[in-house]
Amino acid sequence: MSSSAEPSxxxxxxxxxARTRAALRDHGLRLFREQGxxxxxxxxxxxxxxVSPSTFFRYFPSKEDIVLVDDLDAVLxxxxxxxxxxxxxxxxVRDAIAAVLAxxxxxxxxxxxxxxxxxxxxxxxxxxxxxxxxxxxxxVAEVVAxxxxxxxxxxxxxxxxxxVIGAAISTFEIPTRSYEDTLRALDFLAAGLPLVTD
Amino acid sequence: MSSSAEPSxxxxxxxxxARTRAALRDHGLRLFREQGxxxxxxxxxxxxxxVSPSTFFRYFPSKEDIVLVDDLDAVLxxxxxxxxxxxxxxxxVRDAIAAVLAxxxxxxxxxxxxxxxxxxxxxxxxxxxxxxxxxxxxxVAEVVAxxxxxxxxxxxxxxxxxxVIGAAISTFEIPTRSYEDTLRALDFLAAGLPLVTD
DNA sequence: CCATCTTTTGGTAGTTACTATCACTTCGTA
DNA sequence: TACGAAGTGATAGTAACTACCAAAAGATGG
Numbered sequence: 345m346s347s348s349a350e351p352s353x354x355x356x357x358x359x360x361x362a363r364t365r366a367a368l369r370d371h372g373l374r375l376f377r378e379q380g381x382x383x384x385x386x387x388x389x390x391x392x393x394x395v396s397p398s399t400f401f402r403y404f405p406s407k408e409d410i411v412l413v414d415d416l417d418a419v420l421x422x423x424x425x426x427x428x429x430x431x432x433x434x435x436x437v438r439d440a441i442a443a444v445l446a447x448x449x450x451x452x453x454x455x456x457x458x459x460x461x462x463x464x465x466x467x468x469x470x471x472x473x474x475x476x477x478x479x480x481x482x483x484v485a486e487v488v489a490x491x492x493x494x495x496x497x498x499x500x501x502x503x504x505x506x507x508v509i510g511a512a513i514s515t516f517e518i519p520t521r522s523y524e525d526t527l528r529a530l531d532f533l534a535a536g537l538p539l540v541t542d
Numbered sequence: 543m544s545s546s547a548e549p550s551x552x553x554x555x556x557x558x559x560a561r562t563r564a565a566l567r568d569h570g571l572r573l574f575r576e577q578g579x580x581x582x583x584x585x586x587x588x589x590x591x592x593v594s595p596s597t598f599f600r601y602f603p604s605k606e607d608i609v610l611v612d613d614l615d616a617v618l619x620x621x622x623x624x625x626x627x628x629x630x631x632x633x634x635v636r637d638a639i640a641a642v643l644a645x646x647x648x649x650x651x652x653x654x655x656x657x658x659x660x661x662x663x664x665x666x667x668x669x670x671x672x673x674x675x676x677x678x679x680x681x682v683a684e685v686v687a688x689x690x691x692x693x694x695x696x697x698x699x700x701x702x703x704x705x706v707i708g709a710a711i712s713t714f715e716i717p718t719r720s721y722e723d724t725l726r727a728l729d730f731l732a733a734g735l736p737l738v739t740d
Numbered sequence: 741c742c743a744t745c746t747t748t749t750g751g752t753a754g755t756t757a758c759t760a761t762c763a764c765t766t767c768g769t770a
Numbered sequence: 771t772a773c774g775a776a777g778t779g780a781t782a783g784t785a786a787c788t789a790c791c792a793a794a795a796g797a798t799g800g
Binding site: 360395396398 | 779781
């Protein structure tokens with residue numbers, strides 16, 4: 345048992361594993377896109393990646409997990425922590441998200457959009473979505489709590505995080521949705537949700 | 543094909559169907575509680591309800607759907623619509639929820655709590671939870687939009703609804719959670735999420 | 741009351757995601 | 771080069787679901 349630090353670019357074994365994992369995910373997502381989620385079987389994905397079905401399950405605990413990606417978490421946290429402390433929590437969150445989104449390539453945004461659409465469309469994947477949702481609340485709560493010097497499970501901080509993520513999620517079903525909608529939603533929340541009768 | 547109004551207390555057939563459905567759900571939830579969700583098979587549920595596995599799937603499209611209940615939707619909508627229009631949308635939502643919760647028996651609340659815990663604990667059920675979550679956003683948005691004379695898919699109204707439901711959901715993970723926490727969360731949201739450094 | 745039509749049901753035979761296990765191969769290392 | 775560890779494939783099994791068909795039971799007109 346090694347120290348489990350980072351195996352990044354070591355032996356052939358690690359490299360091969362990384363390649364197999366990437367191949368499985370890429371072929372999986374491609375097949376999902378081409379023929380739909382249900383119509384794609386593990387066998388097909390394994391075959392496309394040139395491994396056995398057994399091996400698939402050694403890399404991903406389930407078919408759904410192919411879609412689960414949390415690459416952006418660390419980036420978001422970092423972006424938030426560099427926000428000046430003068431900003432209110434809600435504005436800091438908004439600006440952190442804006443910064444991260446601005447830093448993505450069009451391709452990244454495209455892929456992320458496709459992932460979200462897939463999750464919305466396929467019932468099985470909505471479990472994944474709920475998990476992501478809860479994870480995001482935890483993440484926002486933790487990071488905001490730290491900034492305010494409150495405990496991580498502070499009631500008000502968690503409600504704040506829930507409202508932020510809920511506002512963001514509410515934009516997911518907009519047909520023509522772009523990432524600016526997410527920012528608009530947070531702006532509206534920052535303004536105190538000023539709804540008035542027209 | 544009849545007029546699909548309400549078959550409520552008609553022929554023997556309807557009554558028997560209602561009984562079978564209730565038996566399947568009750569035995570299912572009981573078995574989930576007693577032996578866990580995974581350990582309970584459709585076969586066991588069907589056997590307990592004295593029908594065949596085939597019949598189970600005629601009543602519920604999947605095992606998960608046993609847990610899905612939306613009895614409260616109509617009640618909540620009605621409670622909201624009787625709120626005086628002077629109240630701001632957020633206060634009206636809060637008070638409507640408070641009224642509904644106050645109207646439940648302790649038993650109802652207990653059962654509802656158990657359902658939510660089950661959904662949080664079992665991965666497969668979180669898909670159901672996400673669906674419920676989206677349905678709740680839609681419901682709040684629709685009802686608030688009507689009150690404000692805006693279209694049902696109005697951007698600001700949807701963000702409002704997302705924030706409300708997000709705030710409510712954020713309280714789900716509190717270990718000692720009671721239904722008052724949901725109201726506290728909405729109060730905090732109504733106050734504009736006033737987070738300040740201590 | 742009976743014949744008939746419709747709905748509901750049980751059974752059988754799939755498919756697919758996923759688990760467990762075991763022998764075999766491949767890689768890292770002394 | 772020999773040995774241990776890690777990765778792989780194959781096989782057999784479980785359980786959620788689907789499609790289908792024939793039998794049973796409730797509804798309906800004469």
